[in-house]
Amino acid sequence: MSSRIDRFKKRKEIIKKNQSLPFVRGVTDQDQVVKLLNKGVDNNRLKILNYSTDNNISLQTNSAEIESLLSELKASFHKDKLEQLIDETKRGVISSIAGPFGLGKIISAYDKTGGNVDTVHNAREGIYATTEEKQRYDERGDYNSSDYHGHKDYKNKNKEDSKLQSEGTLSDSYTGNVIDGNSNRQLDHTISANEVHNDAGRILAEVDGPSAANSESNLNSTSEHINNKSGKGALTSNEFLSKLERTAPERKARIEELTRKQQLTSKESRELERLHEHDAVDADRMRQIDENARHEYDAKINKDYYTSKKFVKSTLSTGANEGMKMGVQQAFGCLLVEFFSNAMLEIKDAYTNGLEGDSLYKDIKSRLIRIGRNVADKWKEAIEGFSDGFISGFISNLITTLVNMFVTTAKRFVRMIREGVFSLLKALKLILFPPTNMSFTETMHEAMRLIAAGGVVVAGVALEEIIEKLILGVPLLAPFAPIATAVIIGSLTAIAMSLVAYLIDNMDILGAIKAQESKFILESLDKDIDEKLNRCERISEKVDEFLSESSLLLQQST
Known part of the structure; x- marks a missing residue:
C-alpha cells in the first residue's frame, strides 16, 4: 500500500512541476503528422488498455447485483465440493477393486475366530x-482322584473339620444344620476335582490342579448323602440343584410313604435319611458358596495367566x-x-x-x-x-x-474391530494433530466424517457374509465368490461413505461448511480485487512513464 501512495505523490510532484514550466511547442514536421494520421488505430493496444472516457462511476450499491455475485460464488464453492466428493468416490471404488488383488484379502484370510x-x-x-496350547490340553492326562484327595491341603482341612464335628460345632455347608458327631461327613470339592483337572483355562494358565482344587473356599464339609454319587458327586452345584428341583415331587412323596410305615428296614432308614438331607439343601446357600469358590478359582487362573510372560509375549x-x-x-x-x-x-x-x-x-x-x-x-x-x-x-x-x-x-468380527479402530485412530490423530490451516470446528467436522466412514466400513464387513452366500447360490459365480464379494461390497461401501460424507456436510451440525463457504467467498473477492489492483498498478506505471517522458521533453525544449 505504501508503494502506491509513494507513486501517487511522485505523480503529483511531476504534474505540479510540469505546470510551473513554460509551455513551449515546437514546430511539428508535417510529414510525421501525415504519417501518424495515415497509420490508423492499434485496436489490440486499445483492448489491452481497455480505456474508457466515461468517468461517471456509480458508487451506489445494487442489492440485486450483490445477491447475484454471492449466488455465483456459493454455486462455485458447492460445485468444487461436489467434484471433490466424486473424486473421493472414484478413488474409493478403485481401492475396493484393487484391494482383492492386493494384500487386503490376503491379510483378512489369516484372521481367526x-x-x-x-x-x-x-x-x-x-x-x-x-x-x-491345543496339544498341551489334549495331552493333559487322565484324572487321578488320589492326586486331589491326597493333597496336603485336603488332609489338613478334613482334619480340622473332623475336630469341629466331634465338638458339635461344625455346620453342613449346604444346609446350615449342625452335623451330628456320629453322622457320616465328607469334604466336598464345590468345584469338583474332576472339573478342575479337565479345565482348559487352568491348563492354559499352567496352574497346578490339586492346589487349585483344594483352596479353602472350594473345600466344604457336608453330609455324605449330599456329596456321594447319588447326590452331588461330580455334578456342578447348578446341575445338582436342578436335579433336586426336578425330583422334588417324587422325593416328597417317597418321604411321606416311608414316614407312614411303622417299621423301616436299615436300607429304608438310610434312604429316608438321604431324602431328608436332600430336602434340607438350601439352594441359595449352595449357589453362594459355589459363586464364591468359582470367583476365587477364576481370579487365580486369570491372574496367573494374564500376568504371565507367556501371555505378554x-x-x-x-x-x-x-x-x-x-x-x-x-x-x-x-x-x-x-x-x-x-x-x-x-x-x-x-x-x-x-x-x-x-x-x-x-x-x-x-x-x-x-x-x-x-x-x-x-x-x-x-x-x-x-x-x-x-x-x-x-x-x-x-x-x-x-x-x-x-x-x-467371530473371524469377521476381528476385521470389524480392525477397521473400526483404524478409523477411530485417524479421527483421533486429526483431533490431536490438526493441520495448521484447519480450525477446531473444521477439525471436528472432518473427525465426524472419519468416524462415520469407519461405521460404514464396519457395516460393509458385516454385510459381506450375506452377499457372499447370495453369490455362492449362483453356480457360475461360486468360484469367484470371494473376489466378487470384495469388489461389490467395497464399491458399495465407497459409495455409501461418500453419501454419508455428503449428508454430514449438508447437515453441517458444527457450521464448518458454512465457515468454509464464507472463507471461499472472501478469498474469491480478495483475488478479484487483487487482480484489479494489479491492473491499476500496470496502468499507473504506464502513466508514470508517460509523465516522466513528458517532463524530460519539456525540460529539453526550454
Missing part, C-alpha cells in the same frame, strides 16, 4: 489361537505381527490406488489426444515412466499409511484379545 492370542475364555470354549508378538500386516496393507494400498488412478488417467489421455511418440511401444514406455514417477512421489503418504496401519493393527489386536477374555469373537 477368537483372535490371535489364547485366552482363558476361548480355551474353555475349545477355541485355540495356537496349536501348541504372545500379545506383543501377535500385536507387532498384526501391526506389520496392517501397515504393509495401508502402504501398499496407497501406492496401488495411485497406480490405478494414474493408469486410468493415462488411458483417458491416450484415447483423447492420441499416442505420444512415433510408436505404440514408445507411447506405453513414456506413460509407464510417468505413472511410476507419480507413484514414487507418494512415498511420504505410503510411510504415513504404514505407521498409521501399524499402530491401528497393534491396538486392534490388543482390543480383540481383551474382548476374547469375555466373549469369543
Whole structure:
C-alpha cells in the first residue's frame, strides 16, 4: 500500500512541476503528422488498455447485483465440493477393486475366530489361537482322584473339620444344620476335582490342579448323602440343584410313604435319611458358596495367566505381527490406488489426444515412466499409511484379545474391530494433530466424517457374509465368490461413505461448511480485487512513464 501512495505523490510532484514550466511547442514536421494520421488505430493496444472516457462511476450499491455475485460464488464453492466428493468416490471404488488383488484379502484370510492370542475364555470354549496350547490340553492326562484327595491341603482341612464335628460345632455347608458327631461327613470339592483337572483355562494358565482344587473356599464339609454319587458327586452345584428341583415331587412323596410305615428296614432308614438331607439343601446357600469358590478359582487362573510372560509375549508378538500386516496393507494400498488412478488417467489421455511418440511401444514406455514417477512421489503418504496401519493393527489386536477374555469373537468380527479402530485412530490423530490451516470446528467436522466412514466400513464387513452366500447360490459365480464379494461390497461401501460424507456436510451440525463457504467467498473477492489492483498498478506505471517522458521533453525544449 505504501508503494502506491509513494507513486501517487511522485505523480503529483511531476504534474505540479510540469505546470510551473513554460509551455513551449515546437514546430511539428508535417510529414510525421501525415504519417501518424495515415497509420490508423492499434485496436489490440486499445483492448489491452481497455480505456474508457466515461468517468461517471456509480458508487451506489445494487442489492440485486450483490445477491447475484454471492449466488455465483456459493454455486462455485458447492460445485468444487461436489467434484471433490466424486473424486473421493472414484478413488474409493478403485481401492475396493484393487484391494482383492492386493494384500487386503490376503491379510483378512489369516484372521481367526477368537483372535490371535489364547485366552482363558476361548480355551474353555475349545477355541485355540495356537496349536501348541491345543496339544498341551489334549495331552493333559487322565484324572487321578488320589492326586486331589491326597493333597496336603485336603488332609489338613478334613482334619480340622473332623475336630469341629466331634465338638458339635461344625455346620453342613449346604444346609446350615449342625452335623451330628456320629453322622457320616465328607469334604466336598464345590468345584469338583474332576472339573478342575479337565479345565482348559487352568491348563492354559499352567496352574497346578490339586492346589487349585483344594483352596479353602472350594473345600466344604457336608453330609455324605449330599456329596456321594447319588447326590452331588461330580455334578456342578447348578446341575445338582436342578436335579433336586426336578425330583422334588417324587422325593416328597417317597418321604411321606416311608414316614407312614411303622417299621423301616436299615436300607429304608438310610434312604429316608438321604431324602431328608436332600430336602434340607438350601439352594441359595449352595449357589453362594459355589459363586464364591468359582470367583476365587477364576481370579487365580486369570491372574496367573494374564500376568504371565507367556501371555505378554504372545500379545506383543501377535500385536507387532498384526501391526506389520496392517501397515504393509495401508502402504501398499496407497501406492496401488495411485497406480490405478494414474493408469486410468493415462488411458483417458491416450484415447483423447492420441499416442505420444512415433510408436505404440514408445507411447506405453513414456506413460509407464510417468505413472511410476507419480507413484514414487507418494512415498511420504505410503510411510504415513504404514505407521498409521501399524499402530491401528497393534491396538486392534490388543482390543480383540481383551474382548476374547469375555466373549469369543467371530473371524469377521476381528476385521470389524480392525477397521473400526483404524478409523477411530485417524479421527483421533486429526483431533490431536490438526493441520495448521484447519480450525477446531473444521477439525471436528472432518473427525465426524472419519468416524462415520469407519461405521460404514464396519457395516460393509458385516454385510459381506450375506452377499457372499447370495453369490455362492449362483453356480457360475461360486468360484469367484470371494473376489466378487470384495469388489461389490467395497464399491458399495465407497459409495455409501461418500453419501454419508455428503449428508454430514449438508447437515453441517458444527457450521464448518458454512465457515468454509464464507472463507471461499472472501478469498474469491480478495483475488478479484487483487487482480484489479494489479491492473491499476500496470496502468499507473504506464502513466508514470508517460509523465516522466513528458517532463524530460519539456525540460529539453526550454
